[in-house]
Amino acid sequence: MNRTLTCILCPNGCELEVVYEGNEVQSVSGNKCPKGAGYAEQEIKNPMRNIASSVKLEEGSMPLVSVRLTGPIPKAKIMDVMAEIRSASVTAPVKIGDVVIADVLGLGVDVVATRNVGRRS
Amino acid sequence: MNTIKKQVVIIGGGPGGLAAAVKLKKAGVDDILILEREHELGGILRQCIHDGFGLTRFGETLSGPEYAQRFIDEVKALGIEYKTDTTVIGLTKDKKVTAVSRDGLMEYQADAVILTMGCRERTRGALSIPGERPAGVFTAGVAQTYINLKNKMVGRKVIILGSGDIGMIMARRMTLEGAKVEAVFEIQPYPSGLPRNIEQCLNDYGIPLFLSHTVTKIKGHHRLEAVEVSQVDEKLNPIPGTEKEYECDTLILSVGLIPENELSLMAGVELDPRTKGAIVDEFCQTTVPGIFAAGNVLHVHDLVDFVSLEAEKLADAVARFVKEGLPKAEITVETAGFVGYTVPQQITGDADVILSFRPRKPMRDKYIDVYQGETLIASKKYVKLLPAEMEKIKIPAEKMVSGANIKVVTRDE
Ligand SMILES: Cc1cc2nc3c(=O)[nH]c(=O)nc-3n(C[C@H](O)[C@H](O)[C@H](O)COP(=O)(O)OP(=O)(O)OC[C@H]3O[C@@H](n4cnc5c(N)ncnc54)[C@H](O)[C@@H]3O)c2cc1C
Ligand code: SF4
Numbered sequence: 001m002n003r004t005l006t007c008i009l010c011p012n013g014c015e016l017e018v019v020y021e022g023n024e025v026q027s028v029s030g031n032k033c034p035k036g037a038g039y040a041e042q043e044i045k046n047p048m049r050n051i052a053s054s055v056k057l058e059e060g061s062m063p064l065v066s067v068r069l070t071g072p073i074p075k076a077k078i079m080d081v082m083a084e085i086r087s088a089s090v091t092a093p094v095k096i097g098d099v100v101i102a103d104v105l106g107l108g109v110d111v112v113a114t115r116n117v118g119r120r121s
Numbered sequence: 122m123n124t125i126k127k128q129v130v131i132i133g134g135g136p137g138g139l140a141a142a143v144k145l146k147k148a149g150v151d152d153i154l155i156l157e158r159e160h161e162l163g164g165i166l167r168q169c170i171h172d173g174f175g176l177t178r179f180g181e182t183l184s185g186p187e188y189a190q191r192f193i194d195e196v197k198a199l200g201i202e203y204k205t206d207t208t209v210i211g212l213t214k215d216k217k218v219t220a221v222s223r224d225g226l227m228e229y230q231a232d233a234v235i236l237t238m239g240c241r242e243r244t245r246g247a248l249s250i251p252g253e254r255p256a257g258v259f260t261a262g263v264a265q266t267y268i269n270l271k272n273k274m275v276g277r278k279v280i281i282l283g284s285g286d287i288g289m290i291m292a293r294r295m296t297l298e299g300a301k302v303e304a305v306f307e308i309q310p311y312p313s314g315l316p317r318n319i320e321q322c323l324n325d326y327g328i329p330l331f332l333s334h335t336v337t338k339i340k341g342h343h344r345l346e347a348v349e350v351s352q353v354d355e356k357l358n359p360i361p362g363t364e365k366e367y368e369c370d371t372l373i374l375s376v377g378l379i380p381e382n383e384l385s386l387m388a389g390v391e392l393d394p395r396t397k398g399a400i401v402d403e404f405c406q407t408t409v410p411g412i413f414a415a416g417n418v419l420h421v422h423d424l425v426d427f428v429s430l431e432a433e434k435l436a437d438a439v440a441r442f443v444k445e446g447l448p449k450a451e452i453t454v455e456t457a458g459f460v461g462y463t464v465p466q467q468i469t470g471d472a473d474v475i476l477s478f479r480p481r482k483p484m485r486d487k488y489i490d491v492y493q494g495e496t497l498i499a500s501k502k503y504v505k506l507l508p509a510e511m512e513k514i515k516i517p518a519e520k521m522v523s524g525a526n527i528k529v530v531t532r533d534e
Binding site (some may be wrong): 005006007008010011013015049050051052053054056062063064066067068075078079082096114115116 | 170171172173176177182183184186187190268269270271272294297298315316317319320321325423424505510
């Protein structure tokens, strides 16, 4: 089978022509770099995404602190992870890289802060 | 009011201003001041919490606040002076900068001024949509501020007008927060944002994108209740009989960005009607000597990495300007065919130069040719050219021998 994908790994956004059979990728073309072939393979087998959101912040100079995952998760798990993120909260101060939820849902990635926020004065 | 002397004043503490400050300081220019109207440095990136920034500049993918923090840390470590909560309200061609803060009015006399005020969102088109003006209509950037900085969800059932990147990023953000994004409507026959955002922000969440469609009526009294959407013809006029109603409580506008150039105009800086930013030479110097511009105030960038790189190039030139002066750029770069604009628009011809440009429409398998007078001096093939993506082409110094003006054109074969 054939499929056209847009590689999302970098702003080049290469258009990938993928030939595959079931879960097996037979050829990838259109990628400007080798990462695109890996992306196509992953996309056919089990699409993975990183997500960004915010977590409630107690006693902070802002009501929220932004967070992201330390690595991509299966696309099908996005909404479950979002539910975890929505129910979490942290107390100021927080620093970039602070772990907000470790090994979220056992997926092997952490939810980490992406912003420095001090305490409310 | 006494006037304070500064070698370089930087207006705007976003990624452009910060990168320029750090590079200037490292080039040995010490007397720098950054003026920023918000409470914190970082510019627009403070609210762009998604990742994807920094691949070009840092070789890793960061969220907006993380990217900005790298530069803020450097500004602090280098002891560069900055004032936040300070808005610049005046600029003259003699490089007098007037600013206001809680301390009152301040005036600075600078040898060089760097404009890095960024851009603001257009509301064009949306203002002329017939109907009442109920609550629930936001620009994408304002919705982003509410959701990401103020913890206020703007709505539950959402329609997005315009396929700009910020609108698509907000479609995903609101979906993740539990809202239902019904569709994105784009008046042009092609999307205005990047393909990767169509893929990861719309396709991933099953949000349809309708090209050649626009909102033709806004319905609701206090709060938005529905919008009417119509298909448009090649001249972008709505086609009668194609109207369709969509129930929604929120309409997000993502119809483009426009450089914020009130101060530039005050100082007599000449603008380019195509970019809506200053006309500059390869040193990022405007038509007013000693006033420089980079980042979104110069031309709208889709990637912050290129804002930083442009500002760093500008800083090298400003360091040279304050130490020894800069040569005059007397060669004009013109465009024709489907080349929408170039930056810079003026060059010296003394050194290699990289022109940034955007095509006026999506194209495949096209050549970009650069002529000086009648001589072809550079040419490059592009598999795809999209208005959403800024492209670059290099002109080598040794090819620019005649001193004649330069023309950048598209060619099919
Ligand atoms: C809503 C929005 C979302 C975006 N999302 C992305 C994205 O996801 N990814 C991406 O790569 N790019 C994104 N961009 C593009 C982004 O703007 C650039 O990547 C980058 O932030 C531009 O940097 P800048 O320094 O030119 O401008 P800005 O970041 O806008 O910074 C300009 C600064 O100047 C200050 N300023 C303006 N006028 C004055 C004045 N008179 N006095 C004092 N200070 C002043 C402003 O307060 C601001 O802090 C987005 C742009 C917008 C508008
Ligand atoms: S294939 Fe390589 S160059 Fe192309 S978008 Fe993917 S990562 Fe970027």
